Amino acid sequence: MRALVQRVSRASVTVAGETLGAIGPGLLILVCAMRGDTEAEADRLAAKIARLRIFRDGSDKMNLSLLDTGGAALVVSQFTLAGDTSRGNRPGFSDAAAPEPGERLYQHFSRTLAGLGPHVANGQFGADMAVELVNDGPVTMWMEVAPKDPDLRTS
Structure with missing residues (x-):
């Protein structure tokens, strides 16, 4: 599974003029399931993102996670x-x-991430979405969790 993770001050996703999800400070997560991925990859990626230390601490160092800050996540499907x-x-x-x-x-x-604690808002899978964000930093991370069996990637 792949994700592009952006630390944001705010983000929202709109479909046909209707806002489906909006968050304040937190993470915008564009996520793509790859051929051969299973729930295990989704679980590992959600756990890694929830604990990713990319938020500023009191010393202005990137040392806090989404779980530490109580921030929210906007999860948007992004097959591209x-x-x-x-x-x-x-x-x-x-x-x-x-x-x-x-x-x-x-x-x-999305359910796994929400189960770890943060509020999670979503886009609509397969829809033509308009995503708005204010990237904080900017901080943007590319993440990938591949199947533990590399032969699965080609199946």
């Missing part, structure tokens, strides 16, 4: 994180999970 441009200028997305397992893993990731 699977984009492969190694063969030209038009990205290919064959490494992304198919829609059904992709949505299932996206929902599982």
